[in-house]
Every structure is written in structure tokens, then in C-alpha cells.
Amino acid sequence: MRKDLNNIQWCPACWGFLTLGAVRSALKELNIPKEDVVIVTWIWCSSKISQYIDGFWTETLHGRSIPYATGIKLTNPKLTVIAMWWDWDGYGIGLGHFLHACRRNTNIVYIVEDNENYALTTWQASPTTPTWIKTKSTPTGNPTTPFDPVSLAKSAWCQFSHSIQDKEIVKLKELIKEAINFDGFAHIDVRQACPSWKRW
Numbered sequence: 119m120r121k122d123l124n125n126i127q128w129c130p131a132c133w134g135f136l137t138l139g140a141v142r143s144a145l146k147e148l149n150i151p152k153e154d155v156v157i158v159t160w161i162w163c164s165s166k167i168s169q170y171i172d173g174f175w176t177e178t179l180h181g182r183s184i185p186y187a188t189g190i191k192l193t194n195p196k197l198t199v200i201a202m203w204w205d206w207d208g209y210g211i212g213l214g215h216f217l218h219a220c221r222r223n224t225n226i227v228y229i230v231e232d233n234e235n236y237a238l239t240t241w242q243a244s245p246t247t248p249t250w251i252k253t254k255s256t257p258t259g260n261p262t263t264p265f266d267p268v269s270l271a272k273s274a275w276c277q278f279s280h281s282i283q284d285k286e287i288v289k290l291k292e293l294i295k296e297a298i299n300f301d302g303f304a305h306i307d308v309r310q311a312c313p314s315w316k317r318w
């Protein structure tokens with residue numbers, strides 16, 4: 119557990135702050151003791167969110183948070199396990215884990231901070247980048263059709279799957295509380311602004 123929860127190292131205008139606030143408030147309002155919380159992410163700046171929430175946390179490999187989170191939950195079912203991913207992480211390199219967790223109804227919360235691009239590697243197209251958007255990897259416009267994350271989850275029988283804008287913070291907090299109380303796999307796609315790279 120980390121003591122300094124406010125030493126946050128994101129771009130100052132990052133909208134990840136809203137998701138962070140929503141997760142913190144949801145845990146507080148549900149009175150979940152910090153010893154019973156595990157946040158699972160992979161490595162990168164957004165994934166640092168795990169270090170700013172009062173609870174246990176682990177940073178895993180790119181696209182592999184769900185296997186870690188599943189193992190933690192199976193070992194100790196009383197824990198609240200929240201896996202936090204990003205759009206390429208969750209809908210690209212980790213897509214297989216996502217779909218199988220939906221199908222298995224693994225009892226974890228799965229939040230995707232969907233900024234519709236690869237932000238860390240400075241602005242390439244991801245599986246949710248809208249068609250015809252110009253990025254570094256699609257200089258003449260993205261020729262592909264993006265995934266609809268909720269339809270994707272539902273195609274694998276996910277029973278709790280929602281998409282929400284980051285600015286709807288009160289709704290987001292309530293949705294996270296519902297997800298924590300849901301007995302099964304709970305997927306929330308947070309459409310997140312990324313002022314450094316997302317210009318659409």
C-alpha cells in the first residue's frame with residue numbers, strides 16, 4: 119500500500135483524474151476496508167491509478183490484468199478486485215482474456231479507460247479509434263471500423279456492461295458501486311478524454 123496518494127504523475131489536464139476520483143469515492147461510500155481492495159493494472163502512466171487508491175495494488179504485464187485479477191479473486195473471494203485497463207490493452211492485446219472473463223462471468227470489476235488511442239506511444243490508432251481519424255499510424259485517416267465495447271462484451275454473454283463518458287462523474291461513481299456489488303464480471307467502458315493526444 120502506498121502512503122502518498124496525491125503524488126500523481128499524469129499530464130496535469132488528464133481526465134483520468136475523474137475516474138480516479140470516482141473509484142476512490144465508490145470504495146469510500148461502500149465502506150470497503152482498504153485491506154479488502156486490490157487494484158490490478160499493467161505498466162504505464164495511466165496504470166499508475168492503482169498507486170493512488172488506498173488499497174493493495176499490483177502492476178502486471180501489458181494485456182494480462184484479467185488473469186492476475188482472476189487468480190487473486192479465486193484465492194481470496196472476499197476481496198474486492200478491480201482490474202483497470204486501457205483500450206489497446208483491453209480490446210487489443212488483452213482481448214482474449216476479456217471475452218473469456220465475460221463468458222465465465224469471473225467475479226471482478228473491469229474498468230477500461232478508453233481514450234481511443236495509444237497515448238503512451240504518442241498517438242497511434244487503437245481498436246476504438248473512430249473511422250477516418252488521422253493519427254500517427256493512420257496519417258490518411260483510420261480505414262477500419264472500431265469495436266463497440268459493450269456489444270463486444272454482450273456477444274460473449276457479459277451480464278453487466280456499460281459505456282459512460284468520464285465527465286458524468288456522479289453516474290460513473292454510482293456505476294462503479296453497482297459493479298462492485300454485482301455478483302459476476304462487471305465491465306465499464308469509460309470514454310476518456312486525453313487532452314495530450316485525442317483531438318476528436
Ligand SMILES: Cc1ncc(C[n+]2csc(CCOP(=O)(O)OP(=O)(O)O)c2C)c(N)n1
Nearest residue numbers: 164180204205206207235236237238239244
Ligand atoms: C507486449 C507489449 N507490446 C507492446 C508494447 C508497447 N506499448 C506500450 S503502451 C502501448 C499502447 C497502449 O495503448 P492503450 O492500452 O490504449 O493505453 P494508453 O497509452 O492509451 O493509456 C503499446 C503498444 C508493450 N509495452 N508491451
Ligand code: SF4
Nearest residue numbers: 128129132237312313
Ligand atoms: S497522455 Fe493522455 S491519457 Fe496519458 S496522462 Fe496524458 S492526458 Fe492522460
Ligand SMILES: [Mg+2]
Nearest residue numbers: 204205235236
Ligand atoms: Mg488508449
